Amino acid sequence: MNSILEIENLSVVFSTESGDVPAVRGVSLRVEPGETLALVGESGSGKSTVALAALGLLPGNARASGGVSVGGTDVVGAGEAELARLRGRTASMVFQEPATALDPLTRIGKQIAEVVRNHRDVSRQEAAAEAVELLRRVGIPEPERRASAFPFQLSGGQRQRVVIAMAIANSPGLLVADEPTTALDVTVQAEILDLLRALAADSGTGVLLVTHNMGVVADFADRVAVMLEGEIVETGAVEDVLLRPTHEYTRRLLAAVPRLAVTVTGSGGGSVVGEEAEGAPVVELRDVSVQFGRGPRAVRALEEVSLTVRAGETVGLVGESGSGKSTAARVALGLVVPESGGVSLFGADLRKARGRARRALLAGVGVVLQDPVASLDARMSVAECVAEPLRVHRRGMGAVERRERVAEVLELVRLPRELARRGPRELSGGQRQRVSLARALVLEPRLLVADEPTSALDVSVQQTVLEVITELQAELGFACLFVSHDLAVVQQFAGRVVVMRGGRVEEQGPTMSTLLHPETAYTRRLIAAVPVPDPVLQRERRERRLALGTGAGA
The missing domain is CATH 3.40.50.300 (P-loop containing nucleotide triphosphate hydrolases)
Incomplete structure (x- = not known):
């Protein structure tokens, strides 16, 4: 041959x-x-x-x-x-x-x-x-x-x-x-x-x-x-x-590969692993509905979605493309205004907040996106990118104090201070994502919203970024809304999980019990589709997935 x-x-x-x-x-x-x-x-x-x-x-x-x-x-x-x-x-x-x-x-x-x-x-x-x-x-x-x-x-x-x-x-x-x-x-x-x-x-x-x-x-x-x-x-x-x-x-x-822990699943049951956090709600969506467009071409993006992220906890938001998970995150950030339902941020009604009060609320939120190249200005140095939130929300802070704060937060995310003079395009993907994290944390937020922050990264770099976020959360105490389609990462990183499908919450609960003992057929299909780095086990999982059916949505 x-x-x-x-x-x-x-x-x-x-x-x-x-x-x-x-x-x-x-x-x-x-x-x-x-x-x-x-x-x-x-x-x-x-x-x-x-x-x-x-x-x-x-x-x-x-x-x-x-x-x-x-x-x-x-x-x-x-x-x-x-x-x-x-x-x-x-x-x-x-x-x-x-x-x-x-x-x-x-x-x-x-x-x-x-x-x-x-x-x-x-x-x-x-x-x-x-x-x-x-x-x-x-x-x-x-x-x-x-x-x-x-x-x-x-x-x-x-x-x-x-x-x-x-x-x-x-x-x-x-x-x-x-x-x-x-x-x-x-x-x-x-x-x-x-x-x-x-x-x-x-x-x-x-x-x-x-x-x-x-x-x-x-x-x-x-x-x-x-x-x-x-x-x-x-x-x-x-x-x-x-x-x-x-x-x-x-x-x-x-x-470095995140491993999805799997067991034989049934319809519900199973022991509850972990309890819901007891802190006060940092962000809360109550029966939120969102529609994009009007008339026959209108798209229903969210339908009566309710979720809560409490102080100090990480909630994973998972689902396929079009499930509504990124829209829910944008509602929490005040970037999408729902047509109905309530949104509270740090106990205040985000829909009613205006002007300076609204800016003060949003200053307590840090955001890390999937693509740091798109979220970092290529014309700025790393130091300027990280310092930008300080210039917007801390106008009384002097230049020396800003430089010191930037140096502190770069050290927090395991980046050497000498990188501060470089441009984003001079860094590796993992370094750029940590610059995005430094920028998100520079104002010491109470909530971090991370939308697919590691999906484009190599497994070892992904592991480093997740370790940094985990360490900083333990040290700084912020809550985290973690949007991802990688269930293995969510299982490793989040205490609770919310599974979305077609703009609705399919099920939610403590991460381990929800992913080990899913209550709905959709969640079982989602878990069955996750490939594991073991060829023998993966062949068995593929056969089970095909028996369950893959569902639509490709």
Whole structure:
């Protein structure tokens, strides 16, 4: 059997203003037809560079040496015309964020049809019909109607399915999937992995899967290659690498993965683990309803939602995209005004607070968002970003006092003071997220609202950020509303959990008892969709999940 992908002694060097930066050093690997090889490692390990090199997609400042062969075609040194014939026909790529791969101004069907016609001599009508069939094949409901939709009219999971449809349009022998499920909810992620698994089995397509999610690796991969600082440090069958790792780095990586504690679940019952916090309510939503838009296109985002976060406690808010969890958090922040129901913040009616009184209330709330790049001003230094809330809410504070406070809070989040002069884009993802945390805590808030603060981070960086938040909460005593779709993180981090579905609270209670003994079928499906980094256990969980049914919403 000939390998669909052969990489021999690949090295990649990037030319920068500061000199040459080696990204990949002497990497060799193979992918056989019908096989999935997972390439894992933290950000900066070189795994995405290897994936780009496999398809000849390296940027202009990269120099590659060594051998890369896809379906018998030499990629290193190949001309652009030869690479264009290769991409989409012999090999295709599925990117992490479908928004970067889809034209927002072109209808879905037309985009897929263009991929078909780029590599095959078919008519527009034939390509359009094939686009509809591809949408049906990847599980898009009402494919004829969806073919005329624009990308923004589809959910995140549906957009990722469209990208997969484009990738398989010409039956490639190799599929390169770079973090294809990172931004997806666990149920949608499970469905996408089911789809890729079926495609590989049906067509014999080899898959190079680039990811830092060890649960996805356990669920989907046949073999694993672990990268560290541009080199492969361990490779082998998925069960050997994940259950019997030989390299210290692999062991550290696996140790940092949050593990979802699971037991046999029933309909309710079970012992209650932990009690509701006894402190005064810091934020409280009472029968809150929110509607976006008017008339036939109106969307009901929240329906009579009630939840409470008390002083010193962490409440996890979980659910799929569209469940309403982020809208509920925005209501708590005063960013969305409900059409009915009550919202109290620190005992005051937030809906009635105006002017200076409202600003004083909101000064007691810190916010950490999923993407620190979007929430930090790239034109400011780290020190200026962290100090901005002080300039807005503590106008009497002098410049010297502000600098001292910024230095204190940077130290609290385990960042060296010398980083204060740098810009956000000069930091790693984990450092930027800790800058966002420092900014959120600089006013010593009584409530921290964290909306998916670790979903885009590597597991070891995620662990560090969560440890910092936990330590600071113990020291400073703030309450935390933690919005996430990662149930393993919520189980580790939150004392209570609120499960949302379709704008309503599905169930809520102490985290351990709710996740170990869920009362509703929806929560059981949600838990069953979480992949665990144990290939043997994950196969059993996948079978149970399929027996339960995955539900809709992809």
